[in-house]
Each structure stands twice: as structure tokens, then as C-alpha cells.
Amino acid sequence: MTTITHLECSVTGERYEAGKLHNLSTGGWPLLVRYDLQKVKENWNRDWLANGPRSMWRYAPVLPAQKPSSIISLGEGWTPLLRLSRMGSKLGMKELWLKDEGINPTGSFKARGLSCCITMCAELGVKKVAIPSAGNAASAMAAYAAAAGMEAHIFMPKDVPQSNFIECKAFGAHVTLIDGLISDCAKIVGDRKEAEGWFDVSTLKEPYRIEGKKTMGYELAEQMRWNLPDVIFYPTGGGVGIIGMWKAFDEMEKIGWIGSKRPKMIAVQVEGCQPVVRAFEQGAERSEFWQNATTCASGLRVPKPLGDFLILKAVRESGGTAIAVSDDELLDAGVRLAADEGQFIAPEGAACVAALEKLLASGFLKPEEQMVIYNTGSGLKYLEAYSTLYPR
Numbered sequence: 001m002t003t004i005t006h007l008e009c010s011v012t013g014e015r016y017e018a019g020k021l022h023n024l025s026t027g028g029w030p031l032l033v034r035y036d037l038q039k040v041k042e043n044w045n046r047d048w049l050a051n052g053p054r055s056m057w058r059y060a061p062v063l064p065a066q067k068p069s070s071i072i073s074l075g076e077g078w079t080p081l082l083r084l085s086r087m088g089s090k091l092g093m094k095e096l097w098l099k100d101e102g103i104n105p106t107g108s109f110k111a112r113g114l115s116c117c118i119t120m121c122a123e124l125g126v127k128k129v130a131i132p133s134a135g136n137a138a139s140a141m142a143a144y145a146a147a148a149g150m151e152a153h154i155f156m157p158k159d160v161p162q163s164n165f166i167e168c169k170a171f172g173a174h175v176t177l178i179d180g181l182i183s184d185c186a187k188i189v190g191d192r193k194e195a196e197g198w199f200d201v202s203t204l205k206e207p208y209r210i211e212g213k214k215t216m217g218y219e220l221a222e223q224m225r226w227n228l229p230d231v232i233f234y235p236t237g238g239g240v241g242i243i244g245m246w247k248a249f250d251e252m253e254k255i256g257w258i259g260s261k262r263p264k265m266i267a268v269q270v271e272g273c274q275p276v277v278r279a280f281e282q283g284a285e286r287s288e289f290w291q292n293a294t295t296c297a298s299g300l301r302v303p304k305p306l307g308d309f310l311i312l313k314a315v316r317e318s319g320g321t322a323i324a325v326s327d328d329e330l331l332d333a334g335v336r337l338a339a340d341e342g343q344f345i346a347p348e349g350a351a352c353v354a355a356l357e358k359l360l361a362s363g364f365l366k367p368e369e370q371m372v373i374y375n376t377g378s379g380l381k382y383l384e385a386y387s388t389l390y391p392r
């Protein structure tokens, strides 16, 4: 099982004890989980993975759960890496791949983060969890809380996709719809949690969702036979996946599973909410709150990611970039991909397709480079968004 040693503040490096509940560091920054990677290197062989579970828990030695019996799993992770040959050849590309996270439980990759987070909540005795969410994190939390027998309290913007609202209700969660954005929902959870006895599992305000999402990095390496691609496209809201994958690459290099080559990380956002793109272009270390955030790609409607400095650091260190596309461009790219490949992907994933086309056209990327797009959710969760293309 786990080789966790401690947690540390992502800004100051200050140490925190493992086996305890944590939110942010005393300075108000996200905590990162640390492991004894030397021990992992000596005691674990990547060839043994083939016999492991067909879920993200195949990477249990580098995940935080202390006891196998605490794991709350609904079969998350170990998603397919699919070759996009028809679209790839239309774009004149050598190798284009899609990591399809849409088949996860509750139809998005949020399942990875919440499986790990709710597992740790169960292990550490939490009875009630609360979350502000743009939609899919709430669905995933509600599902895993149901499986763990925990009480779930959810705060979402009132225009959240219908799929998210119905799922949360069906999973038995307490759902409150708010006339505002995820940032307004976060404030309500923050104000009420102490009196209500809720554990706050907001993005990056607890340390274990990153650990679940980092398994996307381990999986990609395993599926590509330990050679990372040249380029990764990632639809960036809170940025948990970018931060997690960047951490996974570092861990795998220390374990001796991969070398020092890193993909260019492309943070994809939308024109209606692009705080990370703006900060990247201005050379800033942190982002500024994006006013009047609006987009049909609801997972990208995060006006001020708490981990902005970690996202920006990963993108810059990787030699990647940050780019925004419009809602029209992403919906169009989404249905073109569907017609070419038989894959109906979420608007967030579709934003990556549109970004890829722009970066090929601008010459920032070359068609010979091996590229992977993360499709973070199923198109079926976004019928309202795609309905605008097909009035009937």
C-alpha cells in the first residue's frame, strides 16, 4: 500500500502530518502529498502493473490511502487512449491521440479526484462533505459520498447542466442552486462549514483530489510504454489535472520509470473565462479574477483558480502555452470530431480540438509532433450546449 510520508505547503514547503484531515496550509495555500519514492523505486516494478486492478487504484503505492479497505471505487480511471486517425490525417498530423475520460463513473474525470478524496474522508472519519462546483465535481462527489454512506452538501450555479443537477439529486445529495458563479458557491460553503460540521472538499482546498487526478499522468505513461508524448492539451478550469500530471511526471522520473523529457503542456481555456491565458501572456505569476465569466464549457468557468501559480509554472517549465477558444469554435470542433471519429466529447475536450487547430495554423506546433488531447467528459452530459446546434 501507500508510501506516503507527509504533506507539504506548495508555497513554503512547510511540513504537515499524514493520516490527518487537512484543508489549506496555515498560509492559505494548497498542500501537496509526498511519498517515499526511494522505497517505491526499490520495491515496485512497473511490469507488475499489468496484474493490478483495472482502475486508477493500480497505482496504490503512490496514492494516499493507508488501508485497502478504505478505498471507495466505482471503477474510475484506466480509460482508453484512442488514436484519432481520421481527424489526425485531415490535419496532416503524424500521431494524434485522445485520452477518453468521458467513460469514467458520472461521465467525467472528476471521478478520479473524488474517488481519492472521499476514500481519504472515509479513512479519516468524515461524515459530512460539502462542495462548491461548476457541475461535474458535484456529480462525482455525490456518487462517491453515496457509495461511502456520507452526507453530501452541494452548491452549484443555477444554470449548471441539467445532467449534473439530476445526478446529484438521484445520488441523494442536498443540492442548493445559487444565482451566481462557483466563486459565490465557495463563499457559502466557507461561511457555513464550521457550524454545519461539513468537511470542505473544494478544488485544491483539500490535498487528495490532486492525487486522484495525477493518475492520468501515470496512465498515459503506462499506455504509451513509458515514452511521454510531445504535446498534451488540457482543458483548464481549476487546473487540478495539469498540476497533478506535472507532479506525476516528476514522481515517475524519481522512481526511474520515465526520463527527463516532458510534453509541452497546453492549458486550454475559453474566451469567456481565460484568467490563466491572460496571466500567461502577461508573464504574471498569478491570475486575476475574470469578471462576468461565461461559457457553455461549464467545467472551464472558474474565474480565479486557487492553484493558478502551479498551473502557470507547469506550462512555462514545459515550454507549452495557454490559449483560449470561443464557444462557437469549440462546439464546431466537437461535432466535427464526433463525425470524423465516432467520439461525442464534452465541450471542454472539444475546446482542445479547436486549440490544436489554432496552434498548428500559427506554427507553434508542428504536425510531426505526437499529441494527446484530454477529453475530460462525455458529450452526453452537455445536451443543452449541443442543442444550440440542432434546433428541432
Ligand SMILES: *Cc1c(COP(=O)(O)O)cnc(C)c1O
Pocket (backbone or CB within 6 Å): 108, 109, 110, 136, 137, 203, 235, 236, 237, 238, 239, 240, 241, 242, 299, 300, 346, 348, 349, 376, 377
Ligand atoms: C472540472 C472540469 C474541467 C477542468 O478541470 P481542472 O482539472 O479543474 O482544470 C475540464 N473538463 C471537465 C469536463 C470538467 O468537469
